[in-house]
Amino acid sequence: MPPSPRGSSPTPSDRAAPTGRAAELARTREFFGVRAAGWDAKFPDDGPRYAAAIAELGLRPGDSVLDAGCGTGRALPPLRAAVGPAGRVLGADVTPEMLAEAAARHPGTAALLLADCARLPLPDAALDAVLAAGLISHLADPARALREFARVGRPGARLALFHPVGRAALATRHGRALTPDDLRAEPNLRPLLAAAGWRLVGFTDADDRYLALAERSEP
Numbered sequence: 001m002p003p004s005p006r007g008s009s010p011t012p013s014d015r016a017a018p019t020g021r022a023a024e025l026a027r028t029r030e031f032f033g034v035r036a037a038g039w040d041a042k043f044p045d046d047g048p049r050y051a052a053a054i055a056e057l058g059l060r061p062g063d064s065v066l067d068a069g070c071g072t073g074r075a076l077p078p079l080r081a082a083v084g085p086a087g088r089v090l091g092a093d094v095t096p097e098m099l100a101e102a103a104a105r106h107p108g109t110a111a112l113l114l115a116d117c118a119r120l121p122l123p124d125a126a127l128d129a130v131l132a133a134g135l136i137s138h139l140a141d142p143a144r145a146l147r148e149f150a151r152v153g154r155p156g157a158r159l160a161l162f163h164p165v166g167r168a169a170l171a172t173r174h175g176r177a178l179t180p181d182d183l184r185a186e187p188n189l190r191p192l193l194a195a196a197g198w199r200l201v202g203f204t205d206a207d208d209r210y211l212a213l214a215e216r217s218e219p
Contacts, residue, residue, distance in 0.1 A: 024140045025116060029095045032071070036097035039072050040105075049164040051078045053211050054131065056202070057158050063128040064088040067110070068117045068149065069135035071095075073102030076109045079131065090127075092117055118145045125154045133162045142183055143196055150197030150216055157216040159198055161189075166205045184210065 032039075054075060059065060061084035067075045070091030079089045089110035093099050099112050115121055117132070118141065130149045136142050149159055163170065167185070171178050183189060190200045193214050202213035 021116075021140075025094055028138070032095040032098055036072065036095065036101050039098070039101070040074060043164065046164040047074060049209050050075050050133065050162070053133070053160055053162040053209065054078045054082060056211065056213060057082070057129045057131065057160050059083050059087075059129055062086045064126060065090070065129040065131065066120075066122075066127050066149075066152070067091045068130055068132040068145075069093055069138070070102055070110075070112070071098045071134075073106045073110070073112075075131055075133055076102065076106045080109050090122075092120060118148050120148055120152055122152045124151055126152050127157055128154060129158045129160070131160045131162065133160075134164075136161050137184060143192060146193060146196035146198065153216040155216055155218050159193075159214040159216070161210075161212040161214075163210040164208075166207050166210045168205075169207045170210075184212070186212075 057065070059079070059082035063083045064087065065079050065083055067073070067079060067090065070076065070093050073091055076089060076091055080087070083089060090113060091099070091102055091110045092113040092115045093102070094114070094116055096114060099114055102110075103112055113121060117135065118139070130153060132149070136145070139145050153159070161184070165173070167178055167182060181188065183192060186200075186203050186205070189212055193200050197217050198214035199217050200212060200214050202211070204211045
């Protein structure tokens with residue numbers, strides 16, 4: 001293909017396709033962006049399971065908490081209720097359409113960040129807890145995100161890796177079998193968390209929920 005005329009903008013075919021992390025983020029935004037408006041309608045009965053998982057984070061009034069990969073924000077109201085008006089609730093997602101839904105559905109509930117969960121625009125030791133619901137298996141580099149959660153977590157902070165159905169039920173939903181290398185399996189997850197600065201303190205993998213609770217180790 002001949003080069004673009006000097007001084008003109010490159011055509012789409014001239015531009016190099018994004019690679020690596022940029023390509024991953026582009027795929028994520030493409031997948032979730034077109035699904036944002038109808039996302040909650042697909043899972044109308046998950047609210048109580050989110051609330052139950054959040055209750056196990058042990059949040060207190062005045063705490064600071066992040067919903068990592070917050071999507072349409074279904075976890076934001078129970079997080080706000082847990083930390084109270086003096087607490088700080090943040091929601092981070094890479095998909096603008098998901099954040100727009102969260103803002104429209106839950107106005108004033110949280111500060112929303114258009115951000116990669118592996119590169120959070122937060123200072124060190126800023127949070128008391130992180131909720132990551134349905135997130136970890138979507139990440140190309142889960143270890144990197146777990147290290148980032150540890151960076152922004154204070155010593156003793158809690159992390160909840162949650163899904164409203166367990167691994168077996170989710171595999172059945174998607175028509176696939178569980179494999180031994182599933183990173184959410186307890187034998188795989190425990191060392192992954194430990195290497196990132198977390199200690200696994202609770203693990204549930206039942207038909208009606210998946211919940212791995214971890215505590216931030218002392219630096």
